[in-house]
Amino acid sequence: MAQVPQQIKVAVDAVVFGYENQQLFVLLIKQRYGQLKDRWALPGGFVLNKETLKSAVNRELKEETGVSTSYLEQLYTFGDDVERDPRAHVVSVSYFGLVRPSSMRLRPTGDAKDAKWFKLSHKPDLAFDHNKIVQIAHQRLQAKLHYRPIGFQLLKSTFPFSDLENLYSTILGHDIDRRNFRKRMLTLGIVEETDKKVSIGRGRPANLFKFNKSNYTRLEKSGTILNLYLA
């Protein structure tokens, strides 16, 4: 029981990744107000009274960037650095999201002066402890890619197989064996061939594939380990 009323504020932050042209991007905003005005930072802000954490992240994302994500999960709660935010003692619940950048128009409003996709490899130095949060989110993305089909959130609903390959090798940061990768995905039944083809300039046209969600759900329930490592 606190004698003194609790002064701690609850905030949310979102690390949203996008993928395009074999590049991994992260969504950042430029602060409009405060001591850290004009610094780049993760979208986020304080939770409103009676608001859930989940709706708070989604609201802040929408307000500050115009983006709504196709995938968003809780990442970690930062509250061990009491000086993190110079203004007050803040506990920040961070989220990790995925979206196709081209499916969204950026519309910064509210606390955000600007909103932009940065290549993860060329992002600016961020305010607060946001560099660390981005790093943790990236690790989570890499780890999760191995055992959950989250990569599909970053692609259109149908895609040539090479897109999926490139996505994996880009995010994991190393080459993967095309034949083994395709074999695994197809025999597991996670990915399904459609009867459409695309021709992208030169080269043989590619079949289009799609994620087979019901098959995946079945695998997951049966406890199968996906194990998409593929050295």
Add this chain to the structure above:
Amino acid sequence: MAQVPQQIKVAVDAVVFGYENQQLFVLLIKQRYGQLKDRWALPGGFVLNKETLKSAVNRELKEETGVSTSYLEQLYTFGDDVERDPRAHVVSVSYFGLVRPSSMRLRPTGDAKDAKWFKLSHKPDLAFDHNKIVQIAHQRLQAKLHYRPIGFQLLKSTFPFSDLENLYSTILGHDIDRRNFRKRMLTLGIVEETDKKVSIGRGRPANLFKFNKSNYTRLEKSGTILNLYLA
């Protein structure tokens, strides 16, 4: 920017597991005050101003149960049920810990009228959403046992191999192959033989083993996957 001052309170909860006599236990307290007086619940409480989350859990655990854990990690932050606590809008950061029950004397004070180890299989119905939290923590424990050497936190520093085997099969809820398990642990170098022996009543005396931390750290850095499934 909140126009109305934020009223949300930040709390911490701890799910502490113990292991003894081939049984998995969870540490609970009986509430002394409030609407949920006399209900069993997880140890925890509100974070103090300027206090870190980590020290808040440790403090509450110590106050309410007398226990300090050898292992404690953040589990999940619950803040999507605004009605969770009837008194106020509370965001609760939950932690998951391990300890050897016999190494600790229970000394309930403060908000706790009583503190007790319950067999996980026979725990009472808990206050708030604590049943769900315990369930999530148990899942995390089971999953993590496969790829991190956290089981050793539940054993003395030296132990007969059968203790380790029993711990795994108890927590995972199925038998494991003694020979394969021992082989894996020894060839990975996670576990090391000492030159001591113990005789426990009848049967052949057992060698004592210990966790080889430096070896494990090396494995972890080299990115080796432990993979301690062992159907």
Add this chain to the structure above:
DNA sequence: ACAAAAGTGTTCGCTTTACACCCATGT
């Protein structure tokens, strides 16, 4: 001598990996 727990190797099958050539199209 017998009951109880500890200790120990080998075989088989499957999964993972490594690897290179032909195919369909645009220019």
Add this chain to the structure above:
DNA sequence: ACATGGGTGTAAAGCGAACACTTTTGT
């Protein structure tokens, strides 16, 4: 015809799973 990217199979090695008897002690 050639350049570009798409599509495909097989063999070898390594790993995980299954499995039962001997040893040491207490009673």
